[in-house]
Amino acid sequence: MVSTIEKNIQVATHKRQPLISRVQLRKIMLGAILPVGLLVIWEFAGRQSYLNPLLLPMPSEIYHEFIYLLQHGGLLGHLQVSTGRALTGFLVGGGLGLLAGILVGFSYKSEKMLDPSIQMLRMLPHLAIAPLFILWFGFGETSKLLLIAKGSFFPLYVNTFLGIRSMDRKLFEVANVLQFNKWNLVTKLIIPSALPNIFLGIRLSLGVAWLGLVVAEMMGSTTGIGFLINDARAMAMISTVFVGIIIFAVLGKLSDSLVLFIERKCLRWQQNFRGG
Amino acid sequence: MSERALVIERLNKIFTTPNERVVALREIDLQVKQGEFITVIGPSGCGKSTLLKIVAGLDVEYDGKVELNGQQIKGPSLEKGFIFQEPRLFPWLTVEKNIAGDQSLKDPKVRGKVHELIRLVKLEGFEKAYPKELSGGMAQRVSIARALLRKPDILLLDEPFGALDAFTRSHMQEVLLNIWETNKTTMIFVTHDLDEAVFLGQRVVIMNPRPGHIKSVLPIELSFPRKRSSLAFQEMRRTVLNEFEKVEEESYTVGAGI
Numbered sequence: 001m002v003s004t005i006e007k008n009i010q011v012a013t014h015k016r017q018p019l020i021s022r023v024q025l026r027k028i029m030l031g032a033i034l035p036v037g038l039l040v041i042w043e044f045a046g047r048q049s050y051l052n053p054l055l056l057p058m059p060s061e062i063y064h065e066f067i068y069l070l071q072h073g074g075l076l077g078h079l080q081v082s083t084g085r086a087l088t089g090f091l092v093g094g095g096l097g098l099l100a101g102i103l104v105g106f107s108y109k110s111e112k113m114l115d116p117s118i119q120m121l122r123m124l125p126h127l128a129i130a131p132l133f134i135l136w137f138g139f140g141e142t143s144k145l146l147l148i149a150k151g152s153f154f155p156l157y158v159n160t161f162l163g164i165r166s167m168d169r170k171l172f173e174v175a176n177v178l179q180f181n182k183w184n185l186v187t188k189l190i191i192p193s194a195l196p197n198i199f200l201g202i203r204l205s206l207g208v209a210w211l212g213l214v215v216a217e218m219m220g221s222t223t224g225i226g227f228l229i230n231d232a233r234a235m236a237m238i239s240t241v242f243v244g245i246i247i248f249a250v251l252g253k254l255s256d257s258l259v260l261f262i263e264r265k266c267l268r269w270q271q272n273f274r275g276g
Numbered sequence: 277m278s279e280r281a282l283v284i285e286r287l288n289k290i291f292t293t294p295n296e297r298v299v300a301l302r303e304i305d306l307q308v309k310q311g312e313f314i315t316v317i318g319p320s321g322c323g324k325s326t327l328l329k330i331v332a333g334l335d336v337e338y339d340g341k342v343e344l345n346g347q348q349i350k351g352p353s354l355e356k357g358f359i360f361q362e363p364r365l366f367p368w369l370t371v372e373k374n375i376a377g378d379q380s381l382k383d384p385k386v387r388g389k390v391h392e393l394i395r396l397v398k399l400e401g402f403e404k405a406y407p408k409e410l411s412g413g414m415a416q417r418v419s420i421a422r423a424l425l426r427k428p429d430i431l432l433l434d435e436p437f438g439a440l441d442a443f444t445r446s447h448m449q450e451v452l453l454n455i456w457e458t459n460k461t462t463m464i465f466v467t468h469d470l471d472e473a474v475f476l477g478q479r480v481v482i483m484n485p486r487p488g489h490i491k492s493v494l495p496i497e498l499s500f501p502r503k504r505s506s507l508a509f510q511e512m513r514r515t516v517l518n519e520f521e522k523v524e525e526e527s528y529t530v531g532a533g534i
Contacts, residue, residue, distance in 0.1 A: 170364050177332065177358045178426065184378040192368040269368045269406045 057239045062246070065239035073240075075228075079247065082213060082224040085141070089148025090209035094202065097153040101160025101201070105194070115161075122154045126215045134220065144216035151212035155204035163197025164190055196270065199263040203256055210252045281430060281462045282308040282331065287340035289326055289488075299487035300326045304340070306481065306490065308430075313456055313463045315477030317470065317520070323488025324466045328432050331464065332358045344430065357428030357461075359436045363415035365407040365422075372403040375422045393421040396458070397451060413444035417451065424455065430462040437472070449475055453500060470520060474513050475502055482519055492519055 039059050045051050046058030053061070069075040100118065104111045126147060133143035167190055175189050217226020225244050232240030287304035290297055301323045308314050316324045329335040330342060333352040342349045344356065352358075365374045372381060372390050379386045394400060397417035407415055416436055423431060433452075437445040449472060456463055467473050473480045477496055484491040496512055503509060 170360070170362070171366060173334065174360070174364045174366075177334070177352050177356075178377050178422070179352060179354055180378045188366070188369075188378060192366070195368070267368075269408065 054236070054238060057242065062239050062242045066243045066246075069228075069240065069243060073228075075243075078223060078225050078228050079251075082217065082226065083251070085144055085216070085224065086148060086206075086209045086213045089145050089212060090152045090206055092145065093149030093152035093209070094156045094205040096149070097156030097201070097205065098160050098198070100153075101157045101198075102164065104157075105161045105164030106190075111161075118154075118157060121150075122158075126151060126212060130215060130219055139220040144213075144221070147216045148209050148212040151208040152205035155208055156198070156201035159197045159201030159204070160194060163194030163201075166197070167193045196267055199259065199267070203259050203263075206255050206259060207252060210248060210255075214248065279310045280307050281310040281312070281345060282306070282464075283341065283343045284331075285341040287327075287330070287338060287342055289323070289330065289335075289338045301330075301338075302487040302489045304488075304490055306493075308462060308464065310429075311460045311462055313476060313478045314465065314481060315473040315479075316464065316466045316481045316483060317468065317473040317516075318483030318488075318491075319485055320468065321488075322483040322485040324483050325434055326488065327483075328358075328434050328464065328466050331430075332356050332432050334358070354426040355429045357423030357426060357431040359416075359419055359423055359431065359433040361435045361438050363407070363412070363419040365410075365415055365418055367407050370404045370406055371399060371410070371418050374407070374418055375425055377422060377425070379425070389425060390421075393424055396424070396455060397421045411444075413440050413448055416440070416448065420452070420455070424459065424461070428461060430464065433463065433465045435467055436465075438468070445469075445472070450501075452476070457500070470513065470517060471504070474509065474516055475504065480516055482516070491522075494519060 042051075042056075043059045046053070046056070046061075051058070057065075066075075100114070104114055104118075129150065130143075130147055133146050137143040137146065171189060171193070175185055180188065213224070214226045214229075217224040218230045221227040221230075225247055229241050229244035232238075232244065284304055284306040287301055288299070289301040291300050292298075304327060306314075316327065318324050326335065330338050331344070331349065333349050333356060336350055349356075372394065375390050375393060376386055381387050381390065391403070394403060397420055399414060399417055399421070402410065402414065407418070410418065420436075437448050440448060452463075452465075453476065455461070463476075465473075465476055474496055480494045480496060482491045482494065483489065494516055496516075498508055498512060
């Protein structure tokens, strides 16, 4: 009896799935119902002239504007600049946040010393800090990068710290019995058990990086999607504003999905409730 | 007579909380021979797990002599394997990596030993499975293999099969006896299951609570493999049960405050 159960489990563990299964396709379609439905209603309402085209252009108009910008408006260039800024800011801020989280997570002393100050800085809003950065570093890349980095520092810091501190004491006892050295304690026990929280931190940090990017680019810039939106707003080119906003939404979602994908690969060992 | 692996003399252990002092163990004397299988049984709160933690080196605040191979126990070491009540596997590691622990599977020697142990605990085919894919009994077998890889002189088991169903438990007992006969590892096995204590142990240590102390040590002179249904086994079981009931009566009269 036992052996058949064990065999079944064995089969389950070694089964490989195609790249996109039927279940996944259904999941994607489930997620698409809301936005697609909204677009259809929106387009329909526009064509029936229920909407003021100066305030809410139809999706088809936004699409045409998108194609135009792609071909003649240097959209790809703006996209590249924005993505580069967001990523660099995220890497700098998130990286430092991860390091600080590890440091403070491991040492009680550094927690008492650093954490109160960090929590104070965390509460400072972007818009309050931005003028200071501009005064210090001008309108160049440095102030933009710092603003984005400042945002993405905190989610990774807080979650890394939390992940390290929520390690299971019982597993620590096992490592003690098995005489793990410091290095193995960190790499085999503490980091893996903090990994779910670290991934959450990465996702939140990336999201905040995109938010910081908009603030940075709208404040004073001649390139990037944020500039595109701000510029179009000044000229009352409402379709362009929408293109910019949608690009932000899509980019944000894509980067989040990418991290989620990596997370799933790294955390295959987890067993969680996935919703009923 | 073979060498004494573990010598415990006049062991006392007191837990102090801000409000009170609780004597957990009083004047424990116990000698365990190399390769012997000892079971420790007693009602909850009799200090049997505390005794095991002290031998494991997980609790070093005690008074008295506790020596393994002539060395006073001052902390955990690889000579002392410990099996917890729960398997306590690392959920992010596969079965083989859990067994290897801090050792690298890239080393062919480690790899060979790990796979040999996987065969010993009958888990072939599950090398790459994660703990979430294992049943309770399978997970506990992984934790036994993990302890055995370190080639401990003594294996300390703290109610390791307590959470398993009756069928799995008796299967695991046979797996453990098989390991003991193959490896000749000294075993100290704490349990609250009388049947298990008699089935496994060459000697049964009966403990009594408040304060925790050894009430008696009974030799189980039955040859292995033992049969639960045999008359001799049933008689032995009754002897231990009688002793055990005396313990319970005493503890009820002593602990009349409840």
